Amino acid sequence: MKCLLALDQGTTSSRAFLFTLRGEPVALAQRPFRQLYPRPGWVEHDPLEIWESQLWAAREALKEAGVGPEAVAAIGIANQRETTLVWERATGRPLHNAIVWQDRRTAPLCQELKEEGLEPLFRERTGLLLDPYFSGTKLRWLLENVPGLRERAERGEALFGTVDTWLLYRLTGGRVYATDPTNASRTLFFNLHTLSWDEELLNLLRIPGAMLPEVRPSDGDFGETLSELLGAPIPIRGVLGDQQAALFGQGALEVGQGKCTYGTGAFLLLNAGEAPVASPGGLLATVAWSLSGKPTYALEGSVFMAGAVVGWLRDGLGLIRESAEVEALAREVADSGGVYLVPAFTGLGAPYWDPHARGAILGLTRGTTWAHLARAALEGVAFQVRDVAQAMEAAGVALKELRVDGGMVRNDLFLQIQADLLGVPVLRPEVTETTALGAALMAGVGAGALDLEGVKGAWILEASFPPRMSLERRQALHQGWRRAVERTLGWAREEG
Ligand SMILES: Nc1ncnc2c1ncn2[C@@H]1O[C@H](COP(=O)(O)OP(=O)(O)O)[C@@H](O)[C@H]1O
Numbered sequence: 001m002k003c004l005l006a007l008d009q010g011t012t013s014s015r016a017f018l019f020t021l022r023g024e025p026v027a028l029a030q031r032p033f034r035q036l037y038p039r040p041g042w043v044e045h046d047p048l049e050i051w052e053s054q055l056w057a058a059r060e061a062l063k064e065a066g067v068g069p070e071a072v073a074a075i076g077i078a079n080q081r082e083t084t085l086v087w088e089r090a091t092g093r094p095l096h097n098a099i100v101w102q103d104r105r106t107a108p109l110c111q112e113l114k115e116e117g118l119e120p121l122f123r124e125r126t127g128l129l130l131d132p133y134f135s136g137t138k139l140r141w142l143l144e145n146v147p148g149l150r151e152r153a154e155r156g157e158a159l160f161g162t163v164d165t166w167l168l169y170r171l172t173g174g175r176v177y178a179t180d181p182t183n184a185s186r187t188l189f190f191n192l193h194t195l196s197w198d199e200e201l202l203n204l205l206r207i208p209g210a211m212l213p214e215v216r217p218s219d220g221d222f223g224e225t226l227s228e229l230l231g232a233p234i235p236i237r238g239v240l241g242d243q244q245a246a247l248f249g250q251g252a253l254e255v256g257q258g259k260c261t262y263g264t265g266a267f268l269l270l271n272a273g274e275a276p277v278a279s280p281g282g283l284l285a286t287v288a289w290s291l292s293g294k295p296t297y298a299l300e301g302s303v304f305m306a307g308a309v310v311g312w313l314r315d316g317l318g319l320i321r322e323s324a325e326v327e328a329l330a331r332e333v334a335d336s337g338g339v340y341l342v343p344a345f346t347g348l349g350a351p352y353w354d355p356h357a358r359g360a361i362l363g364l365t366r367g368t369t370w371a372h373l374a375r376a377a378l379e380g381v382a383f384q385v386r387d388v389a390q391a392m393e394a395a396g397v398a399l400k401e402l403r404v405d406g407g408m409v410r411n412d413l414f415l416q417i418q419a420d421l422l423g424v425p426v427l428r429p430e431v432t433e434t435t436a437l438g439a440a441l442m443a444g445v446g447a448g449a450l451d452l453e454g455v456k457g458a459w460i461l462e463a464s465f466p467p468r469m470s471l472e473r474r475q476a477l478h479q480g481w482r483r484a485v486e487r488t489l490g491w492a493r494e495e496g
């Protein structure tokens, strides 16, 4: 039996999945790694932990399935996006911890660039905004704070990469130094129209072009793994950012089709077709994938805290022991009793884009219990996705249904809340690890083992959650949410 191996390098864990050529799951292995919070608002990963956990997961998935490397037709990589790494070309040695997409340390630099009036230029060229979320200002921070890095980068001795590039470099023993347009489109210096690095933006950010990888199509040839890693060389034929991989894995191949993935954050992406789109108020324009060099674009609403809020109830508050327990706790009450939890722990993404916002719990009364808080946490995620859906509607794309995936969607109560607050049916497919599925399918396409009909055929509905709430109640609750969000905006700036 021939398989496809997906490497899904997420924010909190590295996973590897084996699928059949038709997209049926065969085996899975997962290993979490450390989250480092060196200062408030800073989030880092150890690049070697990312690599070692990913390699371990790949080996373990093969072991689990009882197959050797010859069974794998191709590897596909999907990865947490924007997270920024630098390493030594000669040895592959990291030169700093990875600065994670959630990290807010470059908020002041983004503010400066905004004050120079540069946001419209960045927006038009990249589809993004001046927010610390993206790699550009993180790389600039590294160039300014890691001793000798700038000089070494200019000499071509130090390299930049997002997580895909880092894994490729390691998997191929430094033979392949490349990325794909979906990952490149999250850097803040990739031109969405020409699909190449943008000289002018690089100059504005003071980033040396010598430290950037080659950009290949998402279904391109990314070389093969060193034979000692997995027992024999395996071709790597698919690379894309995890959210775009999920869009592909949800079979959203037609314009207007979309999905929301609820992992650490929540990311709603809509297929926007083959022409580069403008990024309307509060949303991003990005590359969905490029197949044989032909791009498809997407509109995106990025929400920074989704499953991570549940993780905080678990690890920060000790309210639950396992994430899944949040469902039973929240079911103890019929509603949140007027409590709103705004999870602006690392600022707010779409559509507010306020790196200075901070979390808040509002509407507490003497009747409030932990159950209300748990429910408010789930609602806080669902409200943020509603905000994004509304911004999409204002941009002329109204959702008719929402395909969902990611760690949080095992929670039926949460999906019912999401359907109620959105007012459209929420659809859960059989494979909820859609990011991994999308990476595997992309590798299958890249290896010529699968066509796009095969990709669409891999999507099978498992459960549908129709909305049950009245329009009046939905609107009233959403108004309360908006008032709560208002209170959190700019909070950290006022703190100084
Ligand atoms: N039953 C559940 N209800 C709510 N949240 C959950 C549940 N199970 C897992 N989660 C959350 O989902 C997240 C993990 O999702 P995952 O897709 O693995 O994330 P990532 O790819 O970002 O590492 C965690 O933040 C966890 O708290």
Ligand SMILES: O=P(O)(O)OC[C@H](O)CO
Pocket: 009, 010, 011, 012, 079, 080, 081, 082, 101, 241, 242, 243, 263, 264, 265, 266
């Ligand atoms: O790790 P995830 O699945 O929450 O995805 C992270 C995103 O790619 C960040 O943009």
